[in-house]
Amino acid sequence: MLELTPDRRLTGGIRLLAHKAQSTTEPILRGLVPPELVIGLHQHAGESAVPIVEVGQRVAKGEPIAVPGPGVSAGVHASSSGRVRAIEERLIPTGARLRNALCVVIDTDGEDFPYRGATSSAWPTDRAAQLDLVRRAGIAGLGGAAFPTAAKLEGVAGRCKALIVNGAECEPYISCDDMLMREFPEEIVLGVIRMADLVDAPLAIIVIERDKPQAIDAIRRAALAAGDPRLRLAEVPTIYPAGGERQLIELLTGEEVPSGTYPNAIGYVCQNVGTAYALQRLASSGEPVTSRIVTVTGLGVATPRNVEVPIGTPIGWLIEQCGGYRDDVVRLIHGGSMMGYALPSDELPVTKATSCILAATDDEIRVDFDEWACIRCGECGAACPARLQPQELVVAATARDFDDLEALGLDDCIECGCCDVVCPSHIVLTERFRSAKRALAQHLRKQALSSEAEARHKRRERRREAAVEDTRAAQEALKAQLRADEERRRAIEEAVERAKRRKRGNVEP
């Protein structure tokens, strides 16, 4: 197995305090069953899954409760056994924001009784069947966006230059991938090999940041034992956001993912180590995704640690399992301190996108500074890993100048938050870019609708003009016909007249 040490440097990026040690002292806590599960059916971009259970129905652990909807979607399964109490809309946390989604609410019976239904545990041999199984088993990107894995793999299958397995985990506070790599390196490596088989990748590169020596060691040993010639291990410097997929690809290969496209456009695919682990569990024992590792951390929680949590577990109950809150907790954050967002309540459930719950105290979150004027220092541009100019973007974002926003490349912003951290004037940048992105997308949709409407209206006008012209032509033709008929009738009458006269007089020829 070759070890890669990329000599390229990350564009932009910043060094941050990792705050990871506090949650890595305890092993992963397993086997929890909460009294209630709230399982979201739409945890990712794309389409919602469609429920197939009824209120009152008993379900077993791993039983499908929703099948993938049309398009990009993933199946959803009961995370423990119990009875369906309700199927209703609830607020759930997803990768980038909160969303109202249909949820299946289950009262658990505590027995965690496994499903023995029609799912065949054998891993199929042909690619289409494998992708279908991945889709139905609800496997989704466990790095934090929960994007359906089947759709991502399908987009690159057969023309993949390299599978990049992301164990960088650059975001502060989060340590769920680190702990998973320490405790289940063999399963991860086997999952990576299966994934490489699936997309037919000649290379499978597992990437880990240098601040995780135990994980690097464990994965190295497991990879050597597996002995697959396609495996590579890459250690990358600890710079935020090295774990972004565009950043990883550039760091490892020197190739830049073109603006407006995804990595599959240049033949790469990134998958999180947790996703590889989930794939291996599916392939070896037919288990769908019913749980994920969540880092519960921050100074606001008594015992920070990693927990394997059934999907749908209420966050408040999860915090209780980690010793409960400390008195000085002020905010609950979903995700890490950089890309996470505040939760309005701890009654919300864990989803496949929940990598971390950060119970923060005043010391850990940015207090609300006053914004000062931009001094044009250019620090934000230097820190931007997407090579954008935040100080220009923020002017266009505030003015909602859509032409400028498009020209300045707003859509390439990965919302990493580096610009916010380095800004000496405490200007709120990323939050404005997030809302400007939504506004720009809406603006572009409207523009497209307008152009389409204009074209369709013109076609309709032309068609109506043509119809009017046709009617006029038909009327003209009819008139001409009538005139011709009239003339012929008159000619006949005249001829008859002449013949009569000839008979009567018999004089003229």
Added chain:
Amino acid sequence: MLTAVTLLTGLSLALAAVLIATSRLLPDREDDAVARIERVLPRIQCAQCGFPGCRPYAEAIVAGHADINRCPPGGDTTIRALAELLGRDPQPLDASLGHASMDRVARIDETLCIGCNLCARACPVDAIVGIPQTMHTVLARYCTGCELCLPPCPVDCIELVPRHA
């Protein structure tokens, strides 16, 4: 003396010919203004401005017969764009005009539709399909939310619903 008169007369005649030719051949400046204004309008032909379509409204603005705050579906964005284009002050939307919005689409209640086809004939963008005497339906992808199909419906079976992104 004679040379000077001939030269100047000839010159002015030649230049007049050039000017007449260019004004005939190149597009009209007023038309140009109309086209540029039309570009900023939503072009969904809802007619809620009181003119029969977006181009007639643009012509009316150029002719000075209409204000720039008469486009409900365009809203503030369109008013701001028009103000910038024409060098005028933005003003609030004329609230008396209607509330067409491109964020909504028409939906036909299929249990009530009698298949009269009047809505399909009213749709400026051919977004309603259906054979007479049978159920009609709206192609949501093309519907602009202009509300022009509402008045002709004899059974009031069309409503506007939020557009799914």
